[in-house]
Structures are given as structure tokens and as C-alpha cells.
Amino acid sequence: MSVARAIEKGSAVDRDIYDEDHEAFRDVVKEFIKRYVTNEKREQWDTAGEIDRATMLAAGESGLIGLSVPEEFGGAGMLQDYRFRAVVNEEVIAAGAGSLAGAFGIQDDLAVPYLAHFGTPEQQQKWLPGMATGEILGALAMTEPGAGSDLRGAKTTAKKVDGGYLVNGAKTFISSGKTADIIVTFVKSGEGNRADAFSLVVIENGMDGFEHGKKLNKMGFHGHDTAELSFVDVFVPDGNLIGGEAGHGFVQLMRNLPLERLSIGVAAAAAADAAFGWTLEYAKSREAFGQPVSDFQNTRFRLADIATTVDVLWAYNDRAMRLYSDNKLTPEEAAKVKFWSTEREWEVLDQAVQLHGGYGYITEYPIARAFLDARVHRIYGGTNEIMREIVARAVIGRK
Ligand SMILES: Cc1cc2nc3c(=O)[nH]c(=O)nc-3n(C[C@H](O)[C@H](O)[C@H](O)COP(=O)(O)OP(=O)(O)OC[C@H]3O[C@@H](n4cnc5c(N)ncnc54)[C@H](O)[C@@H]3O)c2cc1C
Known part of the structure; x- marks a missing residue:
């Protein structure tokens, strides 16, 4: 926030974290809000319980999502600089659209980083360009009906089979769980509950045995979907194991x-x-x-x-x-x-x-x-x- 805006708002916060590029980007975000974050839209999202894809694509087009996607894959390459994401959060939340801010955050802060940091070159090439534009939306599924805080209690298994893994289990409370195209999923790929017993795999919409459960009715964030997911003998190819090697999921989460x-x-x-x-x-x-x-x-x-x-x-x-x-x-x-x-x-x-x-x-x-x-x-x-x-x-x- 610029000093001028801070004083205009009365909080007089003289923040020195932003430079001209961030303030120029703030104008882009404000323009986006003017066009796409109307009262009518907010009501539509709240009634549908999700953000429509056209809005996410428009956000991709304006550069409001894909900030954390590396430049070579069409993003802004800001994975290690949170300031642009902070500007998006400030403006979208100030526009009264917390659900939209939430949907943007799941894409840029929760889903993209796993592929950008740990994805193999093939995985990055396959998913990141679409994640920069909004054509591919991601989610991160760790929590299960019986295990939230205690991640090592996760029971969704990934059993090695020829050419991939068979995934069985369920996840719950997954933000963007219904609207996402790919789910970065925390699975138990080994025995016991040591850190190296867990992996992350990408589960894609349309894979046999992958079902979206019900969309959950929440106290707030009415315009952003939160869903249950179920996996019954879902065949996940080796190529969807994040990083290409099993046993690193826990460390990747940390x-x-x-x-x-x-x-x-x-x-x-x-x-x-x-x-x-x-x-x-x-x-x-x-x-x-x-x-x-x-x-x-x-x-x-x-x-x-x-x-x-x-x-x-x-x-x-x-x-x-x-x-x-x-x-x-x-x-x-x-x-x-x-x-x-x-x-x-x-x-x-x-x-x-x-x-x-x-x-x-x-x-x-x-x-x-x-x-x-x-x-x-x-x-x-x-x-x-x-x-x-x-x-x-x-x-x-x-x-
Ligand atoms: C709207 C919403 C969106 C979410 N989005 C996602 C998502 O996108 N992806 C995802 O994976 N998860 C998501 N979650 C799940 C969320 O991260 C978990 O609900 C949270 O981590 C708590 O887990 P739990 O619900 O199993 O509670 P529990 O772990 O069962 O905890 C119950 C209570 O016990 C306390 N407790 C547990 N262990 C300890 C301890 N060791 N010491 C002290 N107190 C303890 C907790 O603090 C809590 O008060 C979402 C949840 C909600 C409600």
C-alpha cells in the first residue's frame, strides 16, 4: 500500500516493502476488480459455491494468477517474492471478495509451488503453462476424515503396481476440491509412519475411481468450493509422482x-x-x-x-x-x-x-x-x- 493510500484510508501505515512495479501491478488488480468483481458476480459465486472458470481465466489473462509460475512456463516467476501476491490479496479482500482471494491463493500458494519446486521437467511442462493461464486449476489434498493435524496418520495409500500406483482412500475439506483439474495429493506409499513413508502424487480429473464427494457447506468463504474427494483403485502413472521418486512427500510439505x-x-x-x-x-x-x-x-x-x-x-x-x-x-x-x-x-x-x-x-x-x-x-x-x-x-x- 502506498503512503498516499494509507493516509487516505486513515491508517497511515508507511510501508516500504513495495516499489513502483508493485504499485503499477496494483493498478492492474484494481482494473480487474472493476471489471470482474461486481456485486452480481459475488452473489453468483456465493450461490454456486464456487468461482466460475471464466473469472479464473480472466485472472490468468491479467496476470493475477500464475504469479508463482516460473517465467519459462508463462508465469511471472515470483515464487520467491510474495509481494505481488500480497497486492492481490490486499485489493481483492478490500473489494469484499474473500472467496476469490481464496481461490487465487490455492492456485498460487498451495498448488503451483509443489510443481515449481519439486516437479520433474516433464511434470512442469505438462501442468505449469496451464496453471499460469487458469486453464488448469490445482488443489492440495492433505487432510483426511480421520487425520488433519496429525498428517502421519494419513491413510490414503498408494500401492506400487506396474507403471504407477493404485491410490485408495479419501480426503476432506479440500479447497478448490471441486473446481480443480489436478489435485496434489498426500499419500502413504510406504510402510509405517516415518517421513519417508509418504509421497505426493498428482491426481487428475477423469481418472477412473476418482470421485468428487459432496461440496461442503461452510460458515464463510461461500463463493469458494471446499470438497470431499474419494479414491478407489485410482491408477496414477509413475509420471505423476511429484519429483519422480517415492518417499519425499513429507519433506516436500515441510x-x-x-x-x-x-x-x-x-x-x-x-x-x-x-x-x-x-x-x-x-x-x-x-x-x-x-x-x-x-x-x-x-x-x-x-x-x-x-x-x-x-x-x-x-x-x-x-x-x-x-x-x-x-x-x-x-x-x-x-x-x-x-x-x-x-x-x-x-x-x-x-x-x-x-x-x-x-x-x-x-x-x-x-x-x-x-x-x-x-x-x-x-x-x-x-x-x-x-x-x-x-x-x-x-x-x-x-x-
Ligand atoms: C474451509 C477449510 C478449507 C480447508 N482447506 C484445506 C485444503 O485445501 N487442503 C487440506 O489438505 N486441508 C484443508 N483444510 C483442512 C485443515 O487444514 C484442517 O481442518 C486442520 O489442519 C485441522 O485438522 P482437523 O480438522 O483434522 O482437526 P484435528 O486435527 O482433529 O484437531 C481438532 C482439535 O484438536 C487440536 N489438536 C490436534 N492436535 C493437537 C496437538 N498436538 N496439540 C494441541 N492441540 C491439538 C486442534 O488444534 C483442534 O483444535 C481445510 C479446512 C477448512 C475448514
Whole structure:
């Protein structure tokens, strides 16, 4: 966010993380929003429970997705620079379209990185160009009905057969699970539960035995699909084993999870920042007892609290983005950013709803939708309890 925009919004956050290229890109994102993120569209996504493909293709065309795809495959080559993704998050969330921001994030932060970091040249050539344009949408499936936090408890098996693997099992809570064309899937390819017993395979739509289960009805993010997936004797060719060698899935996840957690921290900061803007505007225009509610001391103090929290959220997340660019964002730093940011976001949004009075509870208002969306930030990407455990292990040691 530029200083001018910050002051205009009243938060006066003087962030120095962006340069002219990011601000020029911000204009592109705003233009996209003007064209494609209308109230009508948002309602359409919420009713359908998913983002339509035409919007994702338009996002590919404008360069809003595919940011993390390497340039040689038609992307922007920004896998190690989160700032462009942060600009997308800021603007799309401020436009009240959290579901769209979520769909973009699954593509760029969760699915693409596994192929960009670990894919064989053939895998990259096969999928990444389409992922840059939006013709191929990806998802990441780790969680199972019986195993979420405890990934080593995963029971989806991949049994070696001639020319590939037979995959059996089920996944749940998979974001973009219905709309994705390819699913990067965490499977148990070996015996026991040591790290080398797990692999990642790409499961493609249309493979025999792969069924999308029901789309799950959620508290928030109504316009972004979350689905169950089931696999019965799905034949997955050797060529779809990420990296080409079995037994690396756990390590690959550990390598990419800090990025997923950074992305949630940034989304949380963006939502808190947006909430500040909406609430300031509302409080100035709403009158009670013959004066704008922004004149009440309580409202003024709450807005001062929120503005300060937003400043600190950005300072912390900007630092994390820099660490990430320098390849120094450790699992524990990412865990801190994720749990701390999402908890501040929750407090800010709760206060912001309160300052809107009854209208804050009505989902026609972006603040109500953002509040509902925010709840899952403390749950997915690793629960905040697991994040604290990761930090505790780093600062105290293992039990
Ligand atoms: C909307 C949504 C989208 C999602 N998207 C995806 C996706 O795209 N891909 C994917 O793979 N998953 C996804 N998930 C799954 C999500 O990551 C898991 O729900 C989450 O990791 C928690 O796992 P669980 O639900 O099995 O809870 P559990 O692991 O059963 O946890 C239940 C409770 O116990 C606590 N707990 C568990 N272990 C410990 C411990 N060691 N110490 C302290 N407390 C503990 C947890 O913190 C939690 O409070 C999504 C979930 C939702 C709701």
C-alpha cells in the first residue's frame, strides 16, 4: 500500500516493502476488480459455491494468477517474492471478495509451488503453462476424515503396481476440491509412519475411481468450493509422482508449508486493514444521538486500536515477506506469523462488526462476510494450536 493510500484510508501505515512495479501491478488488480468483481458476480459465486472458470481465466489473462509460475512456463516467476501476491490479496479482500482471494491463493500458494519446486521437467511442462493461464486449476489434498493435524496418520495409500500406483482412500475439506483439474495429493506409499513413508502424487480429473464427494457447506468463504474427494483403485502413472521418486512427500510439505502460512498471515493482515477502512467510513456516515458515531469516544478509541493493530500486522507480515524472499522464513517464524496474525485479525473483525451495529451482522455488508471468512484462518493451514506447538518446540525444545 502506498503512503498516499494509507493516509487516505486513515491508517497511515508507511510501508516500504513495495516499489513502483508493485504499485503499477496494483493498478492492474484494481482494473480487474472493476471489471470482474461486481456485486452480481459475488452473489453468483456465493450461490454456486464456487468461482466460475471464466473469472479464473480472466485472472490468468491479467496476470493475477500464475504469479508463482516460473517465467519459462508463462508465469511471472515470483515464487520467491510474495509481494505481488500480497497486492492481490490486499485489493481483492478490500473489494469484499474473500472467496476469490481464496481461490487465487490455492492456485498460487498451495498448488503451483509443489510443481515449481519439486516437479520433474516433464511434470512442469505438462501442468505449469496451464496453471499460469487458469486453464488448469490445482488443489492440495492433505487432510483426511480421520487425520488433519496429525498428517502421519494419513491413510490414503498408494500401492506400487506396474507403471504407477493404485491410490485408495479419501480426503476432506479440500479447497478448490471441486473446481480443480489436478489435485496434489498426500499419500502413504510406504510402510509405517516415518517421513519417508509418504509421497505426493498428482491426481487428475477423469481418472477412473476418482470421485468428487459432496461440496461442503461452510460458515464463510461461500463463493469458494471446499470438497470431499474419494479414491478407489485410482491408477496414477509413475509420471505423476511429484519429483519422480517415492518417499519425499513429507519433506516436500515441510518445505512449502511456511509459504502457505505466510499467505494466511498476509490475508489476515489484508482483512484487518480492509475492516479498518470499511469501519472508518461507516462510523463517519452513521449518525446516532445527533452526531456521527465516529464522534463517540468509544468509537474513536476502538478505531485507534484497530489502526495500531493493522500497522503492527503489516510490519510483522512485511518482515516475514522479506525473510521469505531471502529464503530465511523458518517453519517457526511462519508458524508465529500465522497464529499471531489470524488472532489479531479475529479481534479486529469482531470489534469492527460491533462498530457497525446491526448492519455488521448482515451479510450484504462486507464486514459481516469478512468476519465469517476469518474464522477458518485460525483452523486451516495448521491449527493455531499446532502453530504454537511448532514455536514451543523451537523455543523450549521437544517434550
Ligand atoms: C474451509 C477449510 C478449507 C480447508 N482447506 C484445506 C485444503 O485445501 N487442503 C487440506 O489438505 N486441508 C484443508 N483444510 C483442512 C485443515 O487444514 C484442517 O481442518 C486442520 O489442519 C485441522 O485438522 P482437523 O480438522 O483434522 O482437526 P484435528 O486435527 O482433529 O484437531 C481438532 C482439535 O484438536 C487440536 N489438536 C490436534 N492436535 C493437537 C496437538 N498436538 N496439540 C494441541 N492441540 C491439538 C486442534 O488444534 C483442534 O483444535 C481445510 C479446512 C477448512 C475448514
